[in-house]
Amino acid sequence: MYLVILLLLVLLVYAWFFRRTPIPVNNELAKEHVIPMTEAAAYTRAFADAKNRLAAQLKDTSYLTREFNLPVCELFNKDAIATLLNKEGATGIRIYLGLNEKREVCFVIVPTSQEGKDIRGKLVADNGFSIPGISKAVALPPDQLEEALERGIRCPHMCDFDSPLSLP
Template sequence: MSTEFLQATNLIPLSKAKKLKDNFKLKKKDLINPKISVKDVIPDSETFNRSAIDKLLALPGCVGIRIYTGMDDEDKLHSILVGVNDKGEDLIIPSTTASLAGEEGEVVEDAVRCPPNCPPSTNP
């Protein structure tokens, strides 16, 4: 994998972010089957708490965050966040309960979805 992400600032003007968001809101229903578009399959946003993000960034060797897209059993899309190292490899949060549950670690996903829980602001 390219390490180009290490040099990227990932910063864009707020005006560009607003245009991207507005374009998405206008076109998102066209992206999915009309039969399921009323089920809020694609969120407008997802909000994560800082402590979850801090856990990712505190992982040894973490230089960034990668966002995967997942889908639950109700066909709703979810963002899944993992840490990434300077080689582009995923970093997973070690779980204290992993050995009990048979799991290998944790990632960040359990976000507050909009809709139905939308922010009061329209920015960006």
């Protein structure tokens, strides 16, 4: 009898700590950004076609790949997106196109305010070594204390080839 009660208690605690609650969503606001998957697939195909036409018009056919290595897509995990949305005052995200040191086009993502302004600041807390009672000294310039998201996992390293958005 005690074993059954203990097992039920363990299951209850497990269910409580590992429950999955959805992020609250205003469906009316979300609808402003929703398009049919067929339209989304048409967009990705049109982009791939335009990229191929542009490459064909260049004298140096390797220029686009060498100087603007465009990804098909990038994958960001839920925690990265939640970090942006959990930033105080965040009501959305903005995605910029960037060019990293490898000459790869990448997505730089920041949280935005209700007014449409980029929210600047630290995104992830530093959990490094600290001594209780002694505040950490900050020797970095202020612009290095501000963070954005990048380093998504680029396709073809992480792709869903069954998706209608994937390119042939």
